[in-house]
Amino acid sequence: MSTANITVRERIRKHFTALTKSERKFAAYLLEEYPSAGLASITVVAKQADVSTPTVARMVQKLGFKGFPQFHQALLTELQAKVQGPAERRANWASEAPEGHLLNRFTQAITRNLEQTLANVDTAQFDAAAAQLADISGRLYLVGGRITRALADYAFTHFQAVRPRITHMTSSSASWPHYVLDMAAGDTLLLFDVRRYEANLQRLAELAAARGVRIVLITDQWLSPVAEVADYSFSCWVEIPSAWDSNISTMMLLEALIAAVEERNWDETQGRYERLEQLFEATRLFQKPVRQ
Amino acid sequence: MSTANITVRERIRKHFTALTKSERKFAAYLLEEYPSAGLASITVVAKQADVSTPTVARMVQKLGFKGFPQFHQALLTELQAKVQGPAERRANWASEAPEGHLLNRFTQAITRNLEQTLANVDTAQFDAAAAQLADISGRLYLVGGRITRALADYAFTHFQAVRPRITHMTSSSASWPHYVLDMAAGDTLLLFDVRRYEANLQRLAELAAARGVRIVLITDQWLSPVAEVADYSFSCWVEIPSAWDSNISTMMLLEALIAAVEERNWDETQGRYERLEQLFEATRLFQKPVRQ
DNA sequence: GTATGCGTGAAAATTTCTTTCCATATGCGC
DNA sequence: GCGCATATGGAAAGAAATTTTCACGCATAC
Numbered sequence: 001m002s003t004a005n006i007t008v009r010e011r012i013r014k015h016f017t018a019l020t021k022s023e024r025k026f027a028a029y030l031l032e033e034y035p036s037a038g039l040a041s042i043t044v045v046a047k048q049a050d051v052s053t054p055t056v057a058r059m060v061q062k063l064g065f066k067g068f069p070q071f072h073q074a075l076l077t078e079l080q081a082k083v084q085g086p087a088e089r090r091a092n093w094a095s096e097a098p099e100g101h102l103l104n105r106f107t108q109a110i111t112r113n114l115e116q117t118l119a120n121v122d123t124a125q126f127d128a129a130a131a132q133l134a135d136i137s138g139r140l141y142l143v144g145g146r147i148t149r150a151l152a153d154y155a156f157t158h159f160q161a162v163r164p165r166i167t168h169m170t171s172s173s174a175s176w177p178h179y180v181l182d183m184a185a186g187d188t189l190l191l192f193d194v195r196r197y198e199a200n201l202q203r204l205a206e207l208a209a210a211r212g213v214r215i216v217l218i219t220d221q222w223l224s225p226v227a228e229v230a231d232y233s234f235s236c237w238v239e240i241p242s243a244w245d246s247n248i249s250t251m252m253l254l255e256a257l258i259a260a261v262e263e264r265n266w267d268e269t270q271g272r273y274e275r276l277e278q279l280f281e282a283t284r285l286f287q288k289p290v291r292q
Numbered sequence: 293m294s295t296a297n298i299t300v301r302e303r304i305r306k307h308f309t310a311l312t313k314s315e316r317k318f319a320a321y322l323l324e325e326y327p328s329a330g331l332a333s334i335t336v337v338a339k340q341a342d343v344s345t346p347t348v349a350r351m352v353q354k355l356g357f358k359g360f361p362q363f364h365q366a367l368l369t370e371l372q373a374k375v376q377g378p379a380e381r382r383a384n385w386a387s388e389a390p391e392g393h394l395l396n397r398f399t400q401a402i403t404r405n406l407e408q409t410l411a412n413v414d415t416a417q418f419d420a421a422a423a424q425l426a427d428i429s430g431r432l433y434l435v436g437g438r439i440t441r442a443l444a445d446y447a448f449t450h451f452q453a454v455r456p457r458i459t460h461m462t463s464s465s466a467s468w469p470h471y472v473l474d475m476a477a478g479d480t481l482l483l484f485d486v487r488r489y490e491a492n493l494q495r496l497a498e499l500a501a502a503r504g505v506r507i508v509l510i511t512d513q514w515l516s517p518v519a520e521v522a523d524y525s526f527s528c529w530v531e532i533p534s535a536w537d538s539n540i541s542t543m544m545l546l547e548a549l550i551a552a553v554e555e556r557n558w559d560e561t562q563g564r565y566e567r568l569e570q571l572f573e574a575t576r577l578f579q580k581p582v583r584q
Numbered sequence: 585g586t587a588t589g590c591g592t593g594a595a596a597a598t599t600t601c602t603t604t605c606c607a608t609a610t611g612c613g614c
Numbered sequence: 615g616c617g618c619a620t621a622t623g624g625a626a627a628g629a630a631a632t633t634t635t636c637a638c639g640c641a642t643a644c
Contacts, residue, residue, distance in 0.1 A: 020591060036372050041631060052593040057633060068632065069600090079371055080328045102555060103418060106548045107410060118399060120323060122305060126395060147449055154442035158536060221320060227309050235305075242551050243565050244450060251543050256398045259534050263394060273535050312621060333601060344623040349603065360602065361630090 008074055009034060011063040022051045023059040035075040042068045109240040110248055116221070116237040117249040129216045129232035130260035136163050136268075138186035141179060141213075143169040145201055148192030151218075151247060151254060155190065158258045162269050173200040180204070185212030193217065193224035194238060194245060205229050218253055220245065300366055301326060303355040314343045315351040327367040334360045401532040402540055408513070408529035409541040421508050421524040422552035428455050428560075430478035433471060433505075435461040437493055440484030443510075443539060443546060447482060450550045453568055454561050465492040472496070477504030485509065485516035486530060486537060497521050510545055512537065 006014075012027050019027060029049035030037045038045060046053045060071035133140060140159060144152030156168040169179050183189075189208045193201045202225050205215055209229040217230035220238045227233040234253050238245035262269050298306075304319050311319060321341035322329045330337060338345045352363035425432060432451065436444030448460040461471050475481075481500045485493045494517050497507055501521040509522035512530045519525040526545050530537035554561050 022592065039368055039372070042633095043631070053632075054593065054634080055591090058591095076328075076331055080331075101415060102552050103410065103413065103415065103548060106551055107406075110406075110544060110547075114399075114402070116323070118395065119326070120301065120305065121395060122302065123393060123395065147446075150442045150446035150449065153445060154439075154539070157439055157442065161536065221323075222316065223308055240547075240551070242554060243561070244453065244550075244554075246547055247446070248540060248544050248547060252402060252540050255402075255532075255538055255540060256395060258536075259398055259532065260394050262534060262536075269535070314622065334603095335601065345602075346604080346623065347621090350621095 007078055008038070008063070008071070015062055015064075018062060019059065020055075022055045023062070025049060026051045026056055026059060035079055038072065038075045039079075105241060110246065113237040113239065113246060113249045114252060117235070117253060120221075120235055120237075121253070125232055126234075126256075126260070129234070130257055130264060132188050132214050132216060132232065133159075133190060133257060134163065134261040134264040135186075135188065136165055136265070138184070138188055138214075139165045139167060139182075141167045141169055141183065141187065141189045141208075143176075143189065143201070143204065144192035145194070145198045147245075147247065148194055148218075148250070151192050151250060152190075154251070155254055155258070158255075159261070161272060162258060162262045163265060163272075173204070176200070176204050177207075180207045180211065183208055183211045183213050187211075187213045189213050189215045191215060191217050191226060191230070192219075192250070193226050194220040194236075194247070194250065195222060195224075197224045197226070202226050216257075218250060220250070299370055300330070300355070300363070307354055307356075310354060311351060312347075314347045315354070317341060318343050318348055318351060327371055330367045331364065331371075334364075397533060402538065405529035405531065405538060405541045406544060409527070409545065412527055412529075413545070417524055418526075418548075418552070421526070422549055422556060424480050424506050424508060424524065425451075425482065425549060426455065426553040426556040427478075427480065428457055428557070430476070430480055430506075431457045431459060431474075433459045433461055433475065433479065433481045433500075435468075435481065435493070435496065436484035437486070437490045439537075439539065440486055440510075440542070443484050443542060444482075446543070447546055447550065450547075451553070453564060454550060454554045455557060455564075465496070468492070468496050469499075472499045472503065475500055475503045475505050479503075479505045481505050481507045483507060483509050483518060483522070484511075484542070485518050486512040486528075486539070486542065487514060487516075489516045489518070494518050508549075510542060512542070 009031065012031065016024070016027065026046070026049040037048070040048075042053050042056050046056045049056070057068055060068055063071065065071040065074065140163065142152045142156050142159070144150070152168060156166060159166050167179065169176060187208075189205070191201060191205060205217075205226040206229055209215060215226070215230040215232070217224065217226050217233040219227065219233060219235060221235045223233065223235060236247075236249040236253055238247065238249060240246040301323065304323065308316070308319065318338070318341040329340070332340075334345050334348050338348045341348070349360055352360050355363065357363040357366065432455065434444045434448050434451070436442070444460060448458060451458050459471065461468060479500075481497070483493060483497060497509075497518040498521055501507060507518070507522040507524070509516065509518050509525040511519060511525060511527060513527045515525065515527060528539075528541040528545055530539060530541060532538040
């Protein structure tokens with residue numbers, strides 16, 4: 001492991017004096033276009049540097065590699081490390097917590113889930129889905145499963161403030177057919193389905209799709225079968241060291257969508273917030289905010 | 293050339309529904325550690341993803357590559373482009389999103405909120421609160437406000453799997469007195485209150501406290517007045533560039549608490565999960581999970 | 585001028601990787 | 615419960631890569 005951490009570049013510098021003329025030719029070529037010049041097969045690389053394959057093979061051995069594949073792998077690892085960026089993975093968020101504390105382990109898993117989820121969002125699809133959700137010419141239906149019912153509820157509360165014409169389909173699937181009856185082309189169905197995927201939701205999605213309803217699906221990384229009929233699907237990474245799945249990334253995607261819809265309909269949304277504020281005031285349901 | 297510019301990640305997204313179970317397994321593995329997981333030889337890659345080489349070969353063809361080498365090359369090119377590109381693109385956060393895209397702005401705010409929230413958790417208090425929530429000698433009551441009702445609902449669903457003796461107090465505050473009537477010393481009340489703080493919740497908390505109920509409060513950074521009577525309070529950072537507050541950090545704290553309770557009561561919890569599983573099986577409410 | 589030794593690359597030998605074929609397993613509809 | 619369709623991985627064939635061998639060229643020393 002002692003020599004494992006030095007870069008190929010450093011190895012070349014270190015052994016340069018021991019290299020022969022052709023080998024130096026190849027070394028120069030590699031450094032010229034580092035490290036991409038070394039990423040093809042030995043045959044291709046050798047040809048491009050205008051030396052023979054044995055020359056390259058001998059040289060990488062001089063550099064301390066067992067063979068060309070090992071050399072190739074080393075370059076790859078370097079490149080990968082570069083992309084990963086500063087290795088300061090936010091490991092210690094819960095700064096006060098001891099190393100192995102649950103909070104830290106949990107945080108690490110969550111961070112990774114959020115990263116993965118975001119990396120896998122197709123921006124164009126996100127924008128299109130936001131536009132669909134913002135389209136108030138049709139109704140917006142919300143529905144979730146056993147676990148995600150709470151998310152659908154949360155979505156309902158927020159979308160209510162952002163746009164009119166919303167229906168929260170209760171989790172009692174017996175009543176779903178009644179809702180489907182009123183669905184029409186141009187309507188939107190925002191559907192949550194994480195494992196274990198529920199057959200009822202799939203049937204609902206199929207019925208809705210058949211009526212020309214656009215479906216936005218928020219699911220997990222293993223993709224609910226509803227994705228088959230959904231117009232827009234988003235995968236959220238949900239694994240945590242636990243018997244159940246985390247829905248933090250799911251929630252994040254939901255909030256991001258709400259924010260996007262809000263931004264899109266801002267002119268109208270603003271007015272709604274003001275009216276909502278006045279209504280709260282009128283009903284005296286809520287106390288004055290502490291700040292702001 | 294028309295299809296040359298889309299990333300492998302996008303290809304996977306696009307074709308995911310057409311993939312079989314094993315192929316998805318490989319796809320998931322690749323996305324998990326992208327793109328390095330796909331850079332070894334097909335044999336190695338397949339073995340690490342625990343699928344057969346033919347599966348991988350078939351899949352890359354489905355993605356539109358002629359063969360594995362072409363797929364391999366595409367990943368390599370992506371990686372190179374990434375390195376060549378704008379020097380320090382921030383890690384993997386929504387890597388495909390343009391700089392000023394809402395997704396990126398949103399993510400930044402969320403990251404900050406999570407950091408702040410975690411930095412402000414007192415580990416000892418967290419552990420103590422978890423112990424309180426895990427104490428099944430008393431009842432556990434759950435309640436939330438207008439917005440946080442959804443979180444209380446989510447908490448209810450999960451705590452149900454983890455421990456017995458739970459009561460979800462519905463948001464209709466008219467019925468709260470009935471619940472209070474049955475509260476006794478040794479019971480626990482998990483209460484969510486974020487701005488705008490609700491007078492009803494405060495009164496409920498006072499009544500419960502008077503009856504000797506231990507109160508765990510999850511609130512925002514400005515602290516609900518309920519904190520006065522709560523035994524344990526946690527502040528979650530909730531500000532995002534939007535007219536409303538984000539509850540992602542709130543959700544995170546909640547999930548962390550659930551995880552902590554689960555870990556604490558694991559012996560009993562495990563049995564509950566198994567029974568739950570059997571009940572699901574019996575009611576046939578749910579489809580078979582895709583994986584695991 | 586000849587002999588010696590090192591560097592070099594063509595080509596063979598070998599290893600490794602990729603693809604194809606096929607038997608088995610698995611799930612699904614009837 | 616049966617038969618069909620599809621998915622899966624073992625194994626072999628085929629392809630490509632890497633390594634080794636070896637003969638030649640070239641420089642240097644005597």
